[in-house]
Amino acid sequence: MKYLMTSLAALLASASFATACEITLRSSDTHPDGYPTVEGVKAMAVEVLEKTDGRICIEVFPSSQLGEEKDTIEQTQFGVIDMVRASFGSFNDIVPVTQTMSLPYLFRSVEHSHAVLDGPIGEEIGSAFEERDLVALAYYDGGARSFYNSQKPITSIEDLAGMKFRVMQNDVFVDMMDALGANATPMPYGEVYSSIQTGVIDGAENNFPSYDSSGHAEVAKYFTLDQHLIVPELIAMSKSSWDKLTPEDQAILREAAVNSSKLQRQLWADQEKASLDKVVAAGSEVIMEIDKTPFMEAMVPVYEKYVTTPEAQDLVERIRATE
Numbered sequence: 001m002k003y004l005m006t007s008l009a010a011l012l013a014s015a016s017f018a019t020a021c022e023i024t025l026r027s028s029d030t031h032p033d034g035y036p037t038v039e040g041v042k043a044m045a046v047e048v049l050e051k052t053d054g055r056i057c058i059e060v061f062p063s064s065q066l067g068e069e070k071d072t073i074e075q076t077q078f079g080v081i082d083m084v085r086a087s088f089g090s091f092n093d094i095v096p097v098t099q100t101m102s103l104p105y106l107f108r109s110v111e112h113s114h115a116v117l118d119g120p121i122g123e124e125i126g127s128a129f130e131e132r133d134l135v136a137l138a139y140y141d142g143g144a145r146s147f148y149n150s151q152k153p154i155t156s157i158e159d160l161a162g163m164k165f166r167v168m169q170n171d172v173f174v175d176m177m178d179a180l181g182a183n184a185t186p187m188p189y190g191e192v193y194s195s196i197q198t199g200v201i202d203g204a205e206n207n208f209p210s211y212d213s214s215g216h217a218e219v220a221k222y223f224t225l226d227q228h229l230i231v232p233e234l235i236a237m238s239k240s241s242w243d244k245l246t247p248e249d250q251a252i253l254r255e256a257a258v259n260s261s262k263l264q265r266q267l268w269a270d271q272e273k274a275s276l277d278k279v280v281a282a283g284s285e286v287i288m289e290i291d292k293t294p295f296m297e298a299m300v301p302v303y304e305k306y307v308t309t310p311e312a313q314d315l316v317e318r319i320r321a322t323e
């Protein structure tokens with residue numbers, strides 16, 4: 001990570017690039033500096049800067065400086081922001097196929113999600129963004145999401161009964177909580193910390209790096225590794241910003257984005273381990289062994305509600321058949 005920042009700083013400071021930015025693209029991320037997604041887009045920025053001889057600069061705004069995730073996606077659609085790195089979960093209302101891709105326990109593992117996204121399904125999903133004025137550049141890892149709360153260790157589905165959990169703002173996740181016998185409170189990421197602290201909600205659900213970097217671990221120390229969601233993430237670009245670029249520059253951007261996703265996967269794997277160690281050392285109680293079968297079985301009504309069209313059924317079948 002240090003290497004990346006140094007090389008970006010060095011490039012920006014070098015005489016040949018100092019005044020050369022002809023195009024500056026603003027990119028948003030909800031996560032702080034140093035987080036794997038932020039560092040991934042910064043690596044993309046370095047490659048783009050190099051390959052365009054300093055003509056195209058990508059400025060990464062971390063920590064929701066440009067707004068909460070759903071708002072920044074809308075701003076990207078309208079071309080107010082040029083790029084956004086976000087979870088598929090935040091695109092559910094905009095790009096319908098991301099709803100199917102956000103179903104609980106759809107992906108068997110992160111490796112399975114890679115196999116799907118790196119193949120023809122990934123391409124097909126990517127092209128669905130164009131209809132919504134967005135260009136999908138590359139997929140990033142977001143690991144698996146699990147429950148954490150301030151009240152008690154969760155060791156079975158019964159323990160969730162009646163508890164209040166924050167979910168991302170989409171219908172699939174609300175129905176998922178319903179099916180588990182808990183109460184969903186949809187809200188933006190930035191409101192979760194104080195909502196747990198003040199008892200408005202009992203907890204939330206996310207991966208280890210988010211649980212750690214958001215500080216949620218400080219206020220919700222019981223974490224259960226039920227891994228109910230593996231939700232892809234991506235870098236999306238505004239179609240209007242994209243259309244202003246030459247085909248050559250578009251190719252440079254796409255290649256740099258894809259290259260950055262390879263780095264991001266590595267940074268992600270390292271960060272997951274580092275965050276787990278950190279939260280445990282700080283006093284979180286992490287329940288690693290849990291029988292996921294009842295959680296998976298409880299999702300039947302969610303699939304019945306959302307996998308209704310032949311297209312969605314076919315997509316789910318093809319994803320399940322991907323090795």
Ligand code: GTR
Pocket residue numbers: 030069085086087089090142168188189206207210233
């Ligand atoms: C994180 C994800 C973010 C955002 C956040 C959330 O894991 O990387 O893009 O979706 O979760 O829960 O809002």
